[in-house]
Amino acid sequence: MTASVAAVFHEEKAVSLKNILLATDFSNVSEKAFAYAVGVARRHNSRLHIVHVYPETTALLVPQLAEDRQNEDSRKQMNLISNRPELKDVQHLLTLRTGPVCAALCDVARRENIDLLVLGTHGRSEIKKFVLGSVAEEMVRVAPCPVITVGPSTTDASPAAGEFRRILFATDFGRASARAVQYAAFFAKESGAKLTLVHVMPPAPLPVSDSAWSLTDEKTMKDWRANQVSVTEKKMEKLLPSDAATGFEVEYMVTFDLLYAGILEAAKQKQPDLIVMGADPTLSPKVAAHMPGTVVHQIMCHAACPVLTARA
Numbered sequence: 001m002t003a004s005v006a007a008v009f010h011e012e013k014a015v016s017l018k019n020i021l022l023a024t025d026f027s028n029v030s031e032k033a034f035a036y037a038v039g040v041a042r043r044h045n046s047r048l049h050i051v052h053v054y055p056e057t058t059a060l061l062v063p064q065l066a067e068d069r070q071n072e073d074s075r076k077q078m079n080l081i082s083n084r085p086e087l088k089d090v091q092h093l094l095t096l097r098t099g100p101v102c103a104a105l106c107d108v109a110r111r112e113n114i115d116l117l118v119l120g121t122h123g124r125s126e127i128k129k130f131v132l133g134s135v136a137e138e139m140v141r142v143a144p145c146p147v148i149t150v151g152p153s154t155t156d157a158s159p160a161a162g163e164f165r166r167i168l169f170a171t172d173f174g175r176a177s178a179r180a181v182q183y184a185a186f187f188a189k190e191s192g193a194k195l196t197l198v199h200v201m202p203p204a205p206l207p208v209s210d211s212a213w214s215l216t217d218e219k220t221m222k223d224w225r226a227n228q229v230s231v232t233e234k235k236m237e238k239l240l241p242s243d244a245a246t247g248f249e250v251e252y253m254v255t256f257d258l259l260y261a262g263i264l265e266a267a268k269q270k271q272p273d274l275i276v277m278g279a280d281p282t283l284s285p286k287v288a289a290h291m292p293g294t295v296v297h298q299i300m301c302h303a304a305c306p307v308l309t310a311r312a
Contacts, residue, residue, distance in 0.1 A: 015186040017044040020112040023050050023105055023139075026077045029120030032157060033150040035307055037118040038086050040148075041239050043190075047302025049089040049112055050081060054096075071096070100269040109144050118148045121300050137297050140279045145182055146310040147279075149300045164188075167195045168261045168272035170299075171239065175312035176278025181239050183308055184276040188248040196270050197236045198253040200262030201228060229254045260298035270306055279309040 021039040041048040054070050054270045078094050081087075099102040108119060121136035169184035171177040181197075188195040205224065207287040233252045234305065253261045253270075267275055280294055300307050 001051065004124075015182055016115050017041075017046045017206075019049060019112055019114045019116075020046045020103070021051060021109055021112070021117045021145075023047045023101075023117065024081070025120075026052070027102065029122055029123070029150060029152055029299045032154055033120040034081075034150075035157035035161045036148065036150055038090055038307060039157065040116070040118070041090050041092075041194060045091075046115075047093065048076070048087070048262040049093050049095060049114065050098060051077060051095045051105065052107050053101045054098060055101065055193050059084050060253075071098075072177050101135050102142060105139060105142060106142060114145050116148065117143050118147055118150070118306075120150045122152060122272075123197045131209060136300060137294065140296055140309045141311070143311075144181075146161045146308055148306050148308045151300045151303060153215040153302050155304055155307060158286075162192050164273040165193050166274075166276045167193050168267055168270050169195060169197050169238065170264075170266070170275065170277040171199055172280075173199070173235065173239075174276065174278060174280060176280050176310065178239070178278070178312050180278040180308070180310040182249070185240055186249075187274060187276075187308075188250075192248055193273070194196050194249045194251070196238065196253055196266070198255065198263065198266045199232050199236060200259050201232070201254065201256050202268075203256045225256060227261075245274055260295045263295075263299055264302055267303055267305070274305055275299065275303055277307065277309055279311050 017040065020037055020041050022034060023056065037048060037050075039295065041045065052074055054074055074096055078096060082092075082094055089192075095108065095209045097108065105117070107118075108114070119136055119139065136147075140147050140149065166189050167184055167188050169181055171172065171181065184195055187193065204221070236252045236254075253266055255266060257265060263275070263277070277296075277299065
């Protein structure tokens with residue numbers, strides 16, 4: 001086990017799901033997120049905190065009337081949620097907040113000791129993301145707990161939502177991945193799921209200098225890839241402590257592609273119920289939420305299942 005991975009396993013507390021936060025904007029993707037959040041909460045006997053945040057009005061002529069109308073509409077929507085039969089056997093609490101969405105959700109998460117945040121993402125185009133940003137991606141970067149995002153490509157949840165039978169864990173061997181693998185192992189163990197660990201490598205070795213040799217020979221390239229697969233699989237075998245990898249099947253997968261494309265292709269082959277990955281830290285989460293083409297955004301938008309991200 002690498003030093004960074006070992007440190008995370010020994011320093012971090014065990015996975016707990018006592019409190020789950022569902023952020024909703026009453027959209028179709030929030031409806032999908034609702035199904036998964038309720039499923040996980042029911043399975044783990046968690047308290048489900050359902051939160052809607054509406055921004056402070058920017059109306060110039062009748063701001064109070066606009067805010068009152070928005071407040072009333074939000075209360076009606078929350079009342080509809082509170083009466084849903086799916087919540088009958090789930091401990092839940094409904095909350096309305098006003099203000100910047102990410103700041104409000106983080107405040108609730110800290111006040112209520114939230115262990116897991118679930119929210120939908122609309123999967124904006126790169127241009128819209130650049131202009132409007134992505135609340136889901138910003139939350140992945142700033143939330144004080146792991147985040148499950150449910151994107152527009154996610155298939156409708158089955159009645160057993162929250163029970164994951166196939167899990168794909170994408171690793172880059174960093175500290176965020178070391179934290180995320182704890183959740184992959186936790187859900188695999190409690191569901192008896194098959195866990196696939198995948199690492200995506202560049203299609204060819206990166207040159208280290210102008211005079212660096214290149215793999216133009218097919219056999220040389222094949223030998224290089226075979227060696228990389230062998231070395232990487234041994235490295236992946238050390239990610240799970242021996243006492244963690246019990247009660248579920250584990251397999252290892254090494255692919256050569258662009259990072260997000262390789263992860264999505266692996267997901268297409270394995271058809272997981274959950275993708276788990278680390279979210280690397282960034283100097284400005286708000287800027288990252290507006291940047292087009294990030295790996296996190298690509299996976300959240302195009303995956304056919306929920307995506308759990310965890311920070312170091």
